[in-house]
Amino acid sequence: MIIGVPKEIKSNENRVALTPAGAYEFTKKGHTVYVETAAGTGSGFSDEEYMAAGAQIMTSPQEIFKVSDMIMKVKEPIESEYKMIRKDQLVFTYFHFASYEPLTNAMIESGAVCLAYETVETTDRVLPLLVPMSEVAGRMAIQEGAKYLEKPVRGRGVLLGGVPGVEPGRVLVLGGGIVGTQAAKMAAGLGAQVTILDINLNRLRYLSDVMPANVTTLYSNEYNIRRLIGTHDLIVGAVLIPGAKAPNLITKDMLKMMRPGTVVVDVAVDQGGCIETCKPTTHDNPTFIIDDVVHYCVANMPGAVPYTSTLALTNATLPYALQLANKGWKKACQENQELKLGLNVVNGKVVYKGVSDAFGLPYHDVSEVLN
Numbered sequence: 143m144i145i146g147v148p149k150e151i152k153s154n155e156n157r158v159a160l161t162p163a164g165a166y167e168f169t170k171k172g173h174t175v176y177v178e179t180a181a182g183t184g185s186g187f188s189d190e191e192y193m194a195a196g197a198q199i200m201t202s203p204q205e206i207f208k209v210s211d212m213i214m215k216v217k218e219p220i221e222s223e224y225k226m227i228r229k230d231q232l233v234f235t236y237f238h239f240a241s242y243e244p245l246t247n248a249m250i251e252s253g254a255v256c257l258a259y260e261t262v263e264t265t266d267r268v269l270p271l272l273v274p275m276s277e278v279a280g281r282m283a284i285q286e287g288a289k290y291l292e293k294p295v296r297g298r299g300v301l302l303g304g305v306p307g308v309e310p311g312r313v314l315v316l317g318g319g320i321v322g323t324q325a326a327k328m329a330a331g332l333g334a335q336v337t338i339l340d341i342n343l344n345r346l347r348y349l350s351d352v353m354p355a356n357v358t359t360l361y362s363n364e365y366n367i368r369r370l371i372g373t374h375d376l377i378v379g380a381v382l383i384p385g386a387k388a389p390n391l392i393t394k395d396m397l398k399m400m401r402p403g404t405v406v407v408d409v410a411v412d413q414g415g416c417i418e419t420c421k422p423t424t425h426d427n428p429t430f431i432i433d434d435v436v437h438y439c440v441a442n443m444p445g446a447v448p449y450t451s452t453l454a455l456t457n458a459t460l461p462y463a464l465q466l467a468n469k470g471w472k473k474a475c476q477e478n479q480e481l482k483l484g485l486n487v488v489n490g491k492v493v494y495k496g497v498s499d500a501f502g503l504p505y506h507d508v509s510e511v512l513n
Contacts, residue, residue, distance in 0.1 A: 143173050143174075143211045143212055143466075143467040143468075143470075144173070144174045144175075144176065144209055144210050144211045144212070145160075145168055145173055145174065145175045145176070145210060145211070145212050145214060145463070145467060146175075146176045146206040146207065146209065146210025146212070146213050146214070147159050147160045147165075147175065147176065147177045147178065147181055147197075147206070147213075147214050147215075148178045148181065148203040148206045148207065148213065148215065148223075149178040149179070149180060149181040149203065150181070150184075150215065150216050150217055150445075151203075151220065151222070151223075152217045152220060152442060152445075153424040153425065153426055154424060154425035154426060154442070154445055154446070155184075155216065155217055155442050155445045156184025156185060156445055156446075156448035157184070157185055157216045157217075157442075157444065157445055157448045157451050157452045157455065158181050158182045158184070158185050158187065158216065158448075158452055159214035159215050159216050159234075159235065159455070159456075159459070160175070160177070160214055160456055160460075160463075161182070161185075161187060161452060161453060161456045162182070162187055162191040162192050162194065162195040162197070163195065163456070164456045164460045164463075165177065165192055165195040165196060165197040166195035166196055167460060167464060168196075168463075168464070168467060169195065169196030169197065170196070171464070171467070171468065173467050174198070175192075175196065175197040175198065176197065176198050176199075176200050176205075176206055176209065176210060177189070177192045177197045177198070177199055177200070178199075178200055178201070178202070178203055178206050179199055179200065179201050182452075184448050185448040185449050185451075185452040186448070186449045187452075203223065203226060204226060207223075207226035207227060207228070207231075208226075208228075210231070211231065211232060212231075212232040212233075212234060212463070212466060212467060212471075213227070213231060213232070213233045213234065213235070214234050214235065214459070214463060215233070215234070215235035215236075216235060216236065216445075216452075216455065217235065217236060217442060217445075218235060218236060218237045218238060218242070218245055219233070219235070219245065219248070219249075221244075221248075224248040224249075224252065227249070227252045227254045228252070228253075228254065229252065229253030229254065229489070230253065230254070230255065230489070231252075231254045231255065232254070232255045232257060232466065232471045233249075233254050233255065233256050233257070234257050234259070234459070234462075234463060234466065235258070235259060236258065236259045236260055236275075236412075237249075237256055237258040237259075237260070237486060238258075238260060238412045238413055239256075239258070239486055239487070239494070239497045239500070240386050240387045240413060240414065240496050240497050240499075240500035240501075241387060241412055241413050241414040241500075243500075243501050246487065246492075246497060246500075246501060246503070249487045250487055250490050250491075250492065250503075251490070253489050253490050254487070254489075255471055255485070255487075255488050255489065256485070256486050256487040256488070257466070257471065257475075257481070257484040257485055257486070258484050258485075258486045258494075259271035259272065259459065259484070260272045260384065261384055261483055261484050261486060261494060261496075262462065262480050262481060262483060262484035263384060263480060263483045263484075264480055265479070265480075269384060270458055270480070271455075271458050271459055271462070271484075272320070272382075273320050273458065274451075274454035274455055274457065274458045275444045275451065275454070275455060276319070276320035276321045276324070276382075276409075277320060277321075277324050277454070278443070278444040278447060278450060278451050278454065279321055279324075279409045279443045279444055280320060280321035280322065280323065280324025280325040280327075280328070280378075280380065280409065281324050281325070281327075281328045282443045282444070282446065282447065283321070283325045283328075283378045283380070283407045283409050283443070284302075284313070284325050284328035284329045284332065284376070284378070285328070286407060286428070286438055286440075286443070287302075287313075287376040287378065287405050287407045287438065288302050288332065288376070290405045290429060290436050290438055291311065291375060291376060291403070291405050293403075295429070295436070296403060296431060296434075296436055297403045297405055297436055298375050298401065298402070298403030298404060298405075299403065300375045300403075302329065302332045302333065302334040302375070302376070303332045303333030303334060304333060304334075309335075310332075310333050310334050310335055310356075311334045311335070311375040311376065312334065312335045312336075312337070312373060312374040312375050312376075313325075313326075313329040313334045313335070313336045313337070313374060313375070313376045313377075313378065314336075314337050314339070314370050314371065314374035314376070314377045314378070315329070315336065315337070315338040315339065315377075315378045315380055316339050316362065316367070316377070316378065316379050316380055316381055316391050316392075316416060317338075317339070317340060317362075317379070317380035317381040317382070317416075318338050318339070318340030318342065318345045318346060318349050318359070318380075319340075319345075319380060319381075319382060321378075321380035321382070321409045321410075322338055322340070322378070322380035323338075323349065325378045325380060325409075326338045326349070326353060326357050327353070329376070330353065330354050330356050330357050333356070334356070334376075335356055335358075336353075336356060336357040336358065337357075337358045337359075337360055337370060337374070338353075338357060338358070338359055338360070339359075339360050339361070339362035339366065339367065339370075340359070340361075340362050341361065341362045341363075343361070346359040346360075346361065362391075364391075367391060367392065367396075368396060368399060371392065371396055371399055371400050371404075372399045372400060372401065374404070375401075375403075375404060375405065376404070376405045376406075376407070377392070377400075377404065377405070377406045377407070377417075378406075378407050378409065379391070379392070379406065379407065379408040379409060379410050379411075379415065379416040379417045379420070380409050380410065380416075381410055381416040382410055382413060383413070383496070384496065386413070386496030386497075386499065386500060387413060387414035387496075387500050388410040388413045388414045388415055388416040389416060390415070390416060390417070390418040391416045391417070392406070392416070392417040392418060392419075393418045394418050394419050394432075397419060397432060397433040397435045398433055400433075400434075400435050402434035402435075403434065403435075403436065404434075404435050404436070405435075405436045405438065406420070406435060406436070406437050406438070407438045407439075408420035408437070408438075408439050409443065411423075411439040411440075411441050412441040412442070415439065417437070419432050419435075419437060420437055420439040421439060422439055422440075422441040423437075423438070423439045423440050423441070424440060424441075425440055425442075425445065425446055428440045462478075462480070462481055462484075465478060465481065466481070472511075472512060475508075475512060476512050482508060482512070485508050485511070488508075488511040489511060491504075491506040491510065491511060492504065492505055492506060493505075493506050493507070493508040493510070493511055494508075
């Protein structure tokens with residue numbers, strides 16, 4: 143199979159979909175890997191390293207898309223890439239279709255095979271290709287939130303860890319999954335008082351057992367959220383429904399209940415966000431303020447730490463990508479239920495229920511495209 147790795151062109155996206163080590167794994171099995179010039183530079187990988195691993199360098203994305211059977215990316219295609227994607231071409235990347243209808247329509251029109259990292263799912267409901275980036279984003283949520291609590295950027299002026307004689311800051315985490323757990327761990331490590339909410343009692347029992355004493359678990363409902371948002375300095379939105387739009391747990395009217403300078407970080411913004419007033423921002427312009435509440439809503443947070451993120455992502459995606467290359471996408475998805483669940487849009491048909499529900503599009507059972 144011919145695997146193409148174009149350079150990411152979304153604002154401040156420095157990750158790359160494949161490391162030189164990953165390229166080597168493909169080439170030693172007889173596959174061809176084309177990497178766009180400087181695709182890995184932002185992550186610390188040179189063209190020379192890719193060539194040493196057996197990959198070939200191409201100078202333009204048009205060339206990459208034209209010759210490749212499988213395109214590996216990090217972020218979803220953006221408008222300038224839509225027309226490069228061909229019928230029957232496999233595109234393996236984060237899509238987050240349910241949050242952006244134009245992308246969904248463009249991929250339907252392209253006739254491509256769109257296999258989304260974020261909906262590949264194991265039998266125990268783990269999302270293995272989302273986990274590494276969720277781990278990075280959860281930890282970064284606290285790192286960025288702590289920064290924007292500083293007064294010069296219109297935060298409350300609170301040091302999360304406090305100092306002797308001064309109580310620490312308070313962090314509220316909505317969701318006890320991978321993002322929420324990593325956020326709570328980081329905040330607790332800084333010395334903050336942390337409250338983590340979830341609707342899964344078994345998850346709360348687990349978190350109660352493994353988290354340090356400065357982390358409190360609480361059942362999530364609107365009453366508790368409204369009660370807590372007025373006393374917490376940093377609020378992290380970490381709720382994800384695989385392949386579907388995130389629920390709005392904090393509505394616009396709730397902002398008035400928060401103290402001026404409160405910071406909200408919505409890690410779910412690329413799935414529509416769980417804070418109603420959040421809209422995607424970039425690393426160039428990461429925050430905005432509504433009702434004196436600082437909103438940090440960068441849709442590709444891990445892109446700010448590309449070396450760590452790229453290595454973590456390739457560690458997770460490569461075993462699946464090798465199956466796709468070795469067997470072809472159809473056979474690989476027939477034999478691997480986890481990959482099968484990654485199929486979202488295939489040859490113009492929406493085969494993932496969360497995407498069809500988000501936009502009222504006709505839903506086709508995935509078996510239609512695998513026979």
